Every structure is written in C-alpha cells, then in structure tokens.
Amino acid sequence: MAPDATQLTLPAILTLLGVLLPGPGGAQISVQPPKAIIPRGGSVQVNCSDSCDLLGLETQSIKREVAHGNNWKTYELSNIQEDGSPICFSNCHKQQTKVATSITVYWFPERVELESLPHWQPVGKNLTLRCQVEGGAPRPHLSVVLLRGEEELSRQMKVNLTEVTATVLAGRDDHGANFSCRTELDLRSEGLGLFQNISVPRQLRTFVLPVTNPHLATPLIMEVGTRQLVNCTLVGLFPASEAQVQLVLGDQKLEPTIKYNDDFLWASAWVEAKPKEEGNHQLTCAVTLGNESRMSHQTVTIYSFPPPSLNLSQLEVSELTVVSVECKAHAGAVVMLSGAPAGPPAPSAQFQLNVTAEDNGHSFLCSAVLEVAGEVLYKNETLKLSVLYGPQLNEKDCPGNWTWQEGSQQTLRCQASGNPTPKLDCRQNGTGSLLPIGDLHPVKREIAGTYVCRAKSSRGEVIRQVIVNVIYHDNNMIIIMLVTAAFIVSVVLTGAYLYNRQRKIREYKLQKAQEAAAMKLNTPP
Numbered sequence: 024m025a026p027d028a029t030q031l032t033l034p035a036i037l038t039l040l041g042v043l044l045p046g047p048g049g050a051q052i053s054v055q056p057p058k059a060i061i062p063r064g065g066s067v068q069v070n071c072s073d074s075c076d077l078l079g080l081e082t083q084s085i086k087r088e089v090a091h092g093n094n095w096k097t098y099e100l101s102n103i104q105e106d107g108s109p110i111c112f113s114n115c116h117k118q119q120t121k122v123a124t125s126i127t128v129y130w131f132p133e134r135v136e137l138e139s140l141p142h143w144q145p146v147g148k149n150l151t152l153r154c155q156v157e158g159g160a161p162r163p164h165l166s167v168v169l170l171r172g173e174e175e176l177s178r179q180m181k182v183n184l185t186e187v188t189a190t191v192l193a194g195r196d197d198h199g200a201n202f203s204c205r206t207e208l209d210l211r212s213e214g215l216g217l218f219q220n221i222s223v224p225r226q227l228r229t230f231v232l233p234v235t236n237p238h239l240a241t242p243l244i245m246e247v248g249t250r251q252l253v254n255c256t257l258v259g260l261f262p263a264s265e266a267q268v269q270l271v272l273g274d275q276k277l278e279p280t281i282k283y284n285d286d287f288l289w290a291s292a293w294v295e296a297k298p299k300e301e302g303n304h305q306l307t308c309a310v311t312l313g314n315e316s317r318m319s320h321q322t323v324t325i326y327s328f329p330p331p332s333l334n335l336s337q338l339e340v341s342e343l344t345v346v347s348v349e350c351k352a353h354a355g356a357v358v359m360l361s362g363a364p365a366g367p368p369a370p371s372a373q374f375q376l377n378v379t380a381e382d383n384g385h386s387f388l389c390s391a392v393l394e395v396a397g398e399v400l401y402k403n404e405t406l407k408l409s410v411l412y413g414p415q416l417n418e419k420d421c422p423g424n425w426t427w428q429e430g431s432q433q434t435l436r437c438q439a440s441g442n443p444t445p446k447l448d449c450r451q452n453g454t455g456s457l458l459p460i461g462d463l464h465p466v467k468r469e470i471a472g473t474y475v476c477r478a479k480s481s482r483g484e485v486i487r488q489v490i491v492n493v494i495y496h497d498n499n500m501i502i503i504m505l506v507t508a509a510f511i512v513s514v515v516l517t518g519a520y521l522y523n524r525q526r527k528i529r530e531y532k533l534q535k536a537q538e539a540a541a542m543k544l545n546t547p548p
Contacts, residue, residue: 052078052120054111060213063130063160066101071111073120082109103128106161129210132159137169137204137222143313144193146231146261152176154187154204154222166207171200195261198229230313231286232266233259239308239319244395245296247327255279255290255308257317263288266312272323273304296325324396329353331391331404333360339409342380346408349373350389356402361388368392383410383442413483414445416476421487427466429495434463437489439478449476449489458489468493 052073059067071078072095080086080098084107090097100109108123134157144150152169159165167187169177177189187204191197201224208218241253253270260266263283268290270277277292288310302325309318336347350360350372357368364374372389376382384407391402421437437460439447449458452473459470471493478485 058125073113075115231261333389352391356393380412414441414478416487426492445480
C-alpha cells in the first residue's frame with residue numbers, strides 16, 4: 024500500500040546524517056534530509072543550518088517556515104508533485120553558500136490494462152499480449168509482469184514505455200486461461216515496500232478447426248412425401264463442444280441434433296420433401312468454430328413419382344371374354360406392361376386378351392420407370408384377373424386308378440378345378456362310403472372298390488370314376504398250407520420211426536438165430 028501522503032516529520036536521527044559543506048570564509052551550511060522519497064502530493068520538512076543566521080530555501084514547491092533558531096530554519100514543503108532539488112543557501116560575509124537536497128516523488132501507475140484478447144485464438148499461432156501502463160514513478164523502480172494465471176510469462180524492468188508487449192504461442196491448454204499484467208513499484212531499497220497493481224484479467228479462448236470440410240451424408244434424391252435423415256460430421260475439432268453447426272436445405276433452415284465426443288462432432292436433422300419443393304436444392308452443412316468456418320455442399324433432388332395406373336376392363340369375366348389391359352405412368356416416366364407387344368418406351372401401354380380358364384388368377388404387372396439425377400427408379404402396380412369357368416376333374420389332379428399295398432401310408436388325392444371353386448364328393452358304388460381324400464392314412468383293404476367323384480359349382484357339374492386297388496394276402500390259405508406242411512412232417516416222422524423199429528426187430532431175431540445155431544454146433548452128439 025502507498026504510504027500516507029500527509030506531512031512527514033523528520034526524525035531526530037536525520038540531523039546527525041546531514042551533509043556539511045564548507046563555505047567561503049569558513050562558513051558551514053547543511054541540509055536535512057540530504058534526500059527524501061515521498062508520495063506525490065505529500066509534504067516534507069527541510070532543515071537548513073549554517074554558522075550564519077542569514078538562511079533561506081529555494082524551491083518550486085509550496086513552502087512555509089515552521090520553525091527556526093540560532094543559525095537554522097525548518098521549512099515545510101507541501102503538495103509536491105514531482106521530483107526536485109530544493110537548495111538551502113546562506114549569505115555570510117557577503118558570500119552565498121548553497122547546498123541541495125534530493126526529493127524523489129513516487130506514485131503508482133494511473134492505468135494498468137491488458138488490451139483485449141482476440142475473441143478466438145488459433146492453436147499454434149503466436150499471440151501478442153499488450154499491456155498499457157500510464158504514469159507511475161520513479162520509473163527505474165517500476166517493473167511490468169505479464170501473467171497467465173499466476174505463471175509469469177514476461178518481466179520488463181525500468182520501463183520507460185507506455186506499452187509493454189510479450190509474444191506467446193497459443194496452445195490447447197490456454198483455452199479458458201486468464202491473462203493479466205501487473206506493475207511492481209519496488210521501493211524496498213528506499214526503506215519502503217513493494218507496491219503492486221494488477222489489471223483486470225482477460226480470458227483467452229483457443230481453438231482448432233481442421234482444414235478438411237465436414238462430411239455430409241445425405242440422400243441425393245428424395246420423393247415428395249418422404250422424410251430422410253441427413254448427417255454432418257467433422258473430426259479434429261477443439262473444443263468440439265464450442266462449435267456451431269448450421270444445416271440448410273435451399274432456403275429452409277433445419278434444426279439439427281448435435282452430439283460431441285472429444286474432438287468429434289456429429290449433427291443430424293430430418294428433411295421432409297414437400298410437393299412445393301420439387302426440384303434441385305443445395306444442402307449445406309457449415310461448422311463454425313472461433314472466427315473460421317468449414318462448409319460442405321450437396322445437391323438434393325426432390326421428385327414426385329406416383330405409382331402407375333393399371334386398369335382392366337373387367338376384373339372378373341367368363342372364359343372366352345375379351346379383356347382390355349391398360350397401363351399409364353406419371354409425367355416423365357415410361358411403362359412396361361407384361362403381356363403387351365414389344366415396342367419403344369412410352370408413358371402408356373395397352374393390349375386385349377381373349378381369356379380362357381388358364382388365365383384365371385393371372386397377374387398383370389405394370390412397371391413405371393423414372394430417371395432422377397442419374398438414378399433409375401421403378402414403381403409397380405399389379406392386378407389379378409378372375410376367370411369364371413365350370414368344374415374340371417382331370418387325370419393330373421384326380422387320377423382314375425390307384426393301386427396300393429395294404430398297410431402302406433398313402434394320401435388319397437383328388438382335386439377339382441374351377442371358378443368358383445367346386446364342391447367335391449367321392450362315394451363308393453354300392454356302399455356310398457366316402458373316399459378319405461387329402462389325409463395321410465394306412466391303406467386298408469376295405470377302401471378297395473370303384474368310386475364316383477362328383478365336382479359341382481354354380482357353373483356346372485362333372486363326374487369322374489375312380490378305382491382303388493388294394494394288394495393284400497389271404498390268411499386262410501396260409502393256415503391250410505401250414506397245417507398241410509405239419510401233417511406231411513408228422514407222416515414222415517412216423518414212417519421213419521416204424522421203419523427203424525422193424526429194422527431193429529429183424530436184427531434182434533437174426534442175432535438170436537445165430538446164437539441158437541452156434542449152440543447146436545458146440546453140443547456133443
């Protein structure tokens with residue numbers, strides 16, 4: 024803080040530190056204090072003493088004598104605005120003797136201001152800081168310090184200029200940093216203190232905007248009545264969250280949703296293609312950061328392409344009726360009609376058809392072709408023809424003769440064609456039993472026989488005879504054969520047993536006869 028600007032009372036010790044100058048004729052004159060430093064507008068007392076009593080003080084400052092004595096006088100100098108050297112003089116023995124004191128006035132700068140910083144500063148570019156300093160003394164004791172936060176960037180001492188500059192290289196870390204300048208009036212060598220005055224801090228905003236333009240992802244063509252999402256992205260931004268994005272289609276300003284991720288920016292917006300906007304429009308994505316912008320443009324074509332018109336003179340007809348088929352496209356498109364004779368592309372096509380039963384359910388395809396901005400587009404329309412005809416039972420759909428093995432899994436198929444669809448009924452001659460059509464069943468011999476299949480609708484009736492053959496084996500014959508075989512086996516076994524028994528009896532009798540004959544030969548006469 025500045026010392027009090029009120030009158031300073033000279034300490035008694037200053038009397039002992041006077042400067043004694045010998046004058047002519049042996050006169051001595053002194054001044055106290057020999058030097059003084061006071062705040063601007065302050066006061067100081069100067070004591071002049073001499074061996075004579077004819078003393079005075081020369082000064083440009085306001086003075087008044089406040090005390091005197093034998094051979095000394097004390098003056099008070101007030102409202103001192105600048106440095107000075109008051110002179111004590113004496114007139115002794117018709118000789119004038121002088122001695123000067125040094126008064127230094129100190130005061131703080133009236134203005135310490137850091138000039139405005141750029142609204143945005145590109146990263147990697149030099150930034151010049153300018154500090155305006157007005158006033159302040161003594162200048163040899165004045166220093167100006169340029170600061171980033173509390174970090175000292177530059178210090179200039181013994182400033183004699185009103186503007187102090189320093190150049191720094193702007194970096195990402197400088198974004199949001201506060202810069203200021205500070206003056207330091209160092210009067211500690213004069214027995215006072217260090218007095219500081221700091222400017223209002225100014226915040227710096229740094230940025231990085233890549234030289235590449237944003238990537239614009241958008242459909243090149245849009246059909247009237249549709250809604251499409253367009254995206255605009257840019258990588259390498261800093262700080263990405265500070266970037267501004269504008270998406271404009273023609274004269275229509277879109278409302279994008281913006282997302283940020285580190286140094287990446289993604290903006291998307293919905294575009295609605297309205298009938299009154301048909302034609303070519305320029306879609307622009309502009310990314311602005313700092314005082315620079317990057318833009319990308321894309322041409323979007325809005326078109327109208329209704330489906331083609333497909334007409335049949337009648338959608339439901341009886342067979343052998345002539346039907347007219349016509350296909351028309353929207354202006355600017357050409358059509359292709361299935362079944363129509365070949366010809367050059369045209370906005371319409373037509374032909375006539377003499378329908379038969381085979382045409383029932385036939386689909387007619389009308390395809391419209393339109394080229395928009397180099398892209399070929401297709402729109403299709405289909406109609407189905409219904410041909411009314413009587414019931415039909417043919418060999419393909421209802422075979423007249425089926426032969427199956429008993430017990431096998433079979434599906435009995437018999438289908439009648441016709442429009443409207445006829446009702447089918449197959450019954451066995453004699454029993455009137457229904458033929459199980461359409462289901463998978465094991466074949467039984469009971470279904471064998473001749474059936475009459477009758478197909479009937481509002482357009483008539485047809486009858487077809489169907490014969491079902493079932494191959495199977497008779498179980499009674501098998502039993503008879505088995506019994507006969509068993510009988511034959513038993514007869515053979517019985518015969519073999521009797522034959523073997525007779526053979527053993529004969530052998531036994533022969534043996535007995537031989538033994539009897541031997542005994543007779545061995546008996547003496």
